Amino acid sequence: MLRATVTKKLGGFTLDVSIQSDVRVTGLFGPSGSGKTTLLNCIAGLLDPEKGDIVFSDTPYFASDPPANRPIRERRVGYVFQDSLLFEHMSVRANLLYGRNRGGNGPGFDDVVDVLALGPQLARKPRELSGGEQRRVAIGRALLSNPAILLFDEPLTGLDAALAGRVMVYLKRVLDRFAIPALYVSHSISDVIYFCDEVVVLRDGRVVTQGPPGEVITRRGVLDDRHLTDLRNVFTASDANYDQEHAAVRCRIGPLELLVYSATPERTPTPTLAIRANDIILAAARPERISARNVLPATVQRVEPVGGKILVFIDVGTTWIVEVGPAAVEELSLKPGAAVFAVIKASAIELL
């Protein structure tokens, strides 16, 4: 679907990559300065490569031989910038409708406003919105320009954790609801795992590896210890009910029940939850009389050493990643197929 071979010099930095992707959501993952945004800009047409060939679903965007360069406005890219870049002098409605006259059968206005819950904000000016609302407007504006491909440049960066979590939920809804191919640039491995079907890992302007996120993250040279501390399992639960008495939300993943503390009643029956990989405890037998409220039976899928740690992939109806030390792997004899119990404190689960 997307083929991009790009050579682009920027100052002392050279981007020299060749990627190809047929999945719906492709992640571009790597540290700052690895060339993720540069590649995105070349695809959008904001930068012209020195050499290269960019084709998206049979539409040539750029070629150096013979020279061809489709103008930005004809590439049909829905670009969501890191800092929203809303048109300050226009209302939210005018911002959303700015790309509307491109025509075609893109997402409908009411649909987009509904998915992003922007109804109450339509008449307001961007500067009257919170950071999270501004991101949602930026996403809606890109969607409504009837894009062939969505380009996200770190759309969650610069927001505080709570706001980023909210925007994450909206973004996932958008990707699921409108099924538009997307490139998602991020330096957060949790985001990439949550959103992307496939991920391209970049470093110093070159492609390190490419593949499904779950496989890629255990490959050598992809993650370091800092990534591991940030590693979160983000997933969607169902059948949520607010338990007033315990100030907690009761919900399910598959047949398993989960208890999550929450000061405010959960509004949606399908909340999005996040658990850090190092907040999950694995037990070989079901622990009894324990303060942690959640004990879930699980099956070990894979055991992978990454850096000085071990990542254990377990199946609890969805796949979770658990970070443990090498001694624990040995003592619990963790290996694929082993039955374990995942123990999580109710307060360690985050409601996004």
Add this chain to the structure above:
Amino acid sequence: MHQLGLTVLTLILAIAGCESRRGATDRQPELVVFAAASVADALHDIADAFEADKGIRIEISAAASGVLRIQIESGAPCDVFVSADPLHMDRLATAGLILLDTRTDIASNTLVIVTRETQYEAWTSPEPLAESAVGRIAIAHPDYAPAGRYARSALEHHNLWSRVEPRIVFGDNVRLTLQQLLIGGLRCGIVYASDVATTDALDIAYRFDPKSHPPIRYPAAVIRRANVHPAANAFCRFLGTDAARSILRSHGFTDVPRSEDPPEVVERLGPAQSVDDTVMPIASESLFDESLMQALTLSVRVSIVALLFCLPIGVLTGTWLARTRSAWRPIVELAITCPLVIPPVVTGLVVLYLVVRMRLPVAYTWWAAAIASAIVALPLLVRTVRAAVEAMDDRLPLVAATLGASRTRVFLTITLPLSWRGVVGGAVLAWARAAGEFGATIVVAGNTPGKTQTIPLAIYSALHSPDDSAVWPLVAVAVLMSVAAVAISEALVRSKRKQVFRAPRNGH
């Protein structure tokens, strides 16, 4: 850097040394002569002769008679004043600023019609002026410049004034009239014979009879000061000697008729008018109000049309300069900025040259004033717009492009609305600059009341006129306009800053 400082210091010391050496050798201070511009050349020659004879150095300061008269009234260090017009000398006499017994008329002059066209035979009468074939006629301003006053009297005498007036282009002074003839594309004008003596390019077609206009006199007198220069009287007397007269004659001046008190008959048309009315036409209160309103209306018209020229060019160029990476950028930038630093008179000359070359029928009309003002004001608009566009996030136009907007749509819906404060602020500044434009305007458009005389030109002319009471109301209007413009411009810039620093709302 250190070396440069040393060089500069050495230079300063050297100059100071020269200055003090000069002061030491001169036993007597220089005699300072204020001379009307039209006689300055002749006076330089006379001064040389006087210095050779008496060993006294003379310093000549040349300007329009009215300007010199005002300077003398304000106490300028002047020993001898040579005026091109008896009226200014009269005013100084009334104020007791001259030694009356030293006053003498040192020369006279002949009023002539000149043409650039050699095919004209010498005329037997000024009648051909009435033919439209001679085109527009350059004369100095009758209300302010003596040459213009004489020219009007002479034309009225020959019953031509009303017939030629629509085709007349007023220059601020007779020298400017001469320039309009020499380089400004006009072919016919009325000047002094002494002016033509300096150039081969113009032919005298007709000499007016001295009886057709008030007598042309160049009075000289010693200025009354605490310490009258010992040589002042001697110089005044020297101006009446044969040696001085022959120099004046060689510069095209004529001798003052010998008869002691000739009752020069000024024939006038129509009912008798007091002489005062002709020589001081702007003394009347109602006329002054009318001329102020005329100047104000014209200033507003010229500056607004200039702004209308500026706006599209300025906004597009400012935006382009802020965004482009083109190799042409420095060149365009230089061309646009030039009028900001080039003397406006030079800009005026260039515009006049181009306008005449391209045969645009706008020279000496208020259109020319508007074009000149636009060129001079343009850099202010361009720079302000450019700064405003540069202050805008340069990714916003790219966002709009990803949303499918064309360049035009991006410009109209993003760039312009987001930089409108800069555009309006720059426009106000440019308008004020255009309204205050003087140097270029007087060159390309002349100084014709009701046609091209804007407020700055009216102020300048009023300064030259024997009656300068009209100056202050004009000055007040000019100051008010400028202050208002700067205040508006500043207010816009300030409100922009406030908006930038407003904190975003919290929550989600």
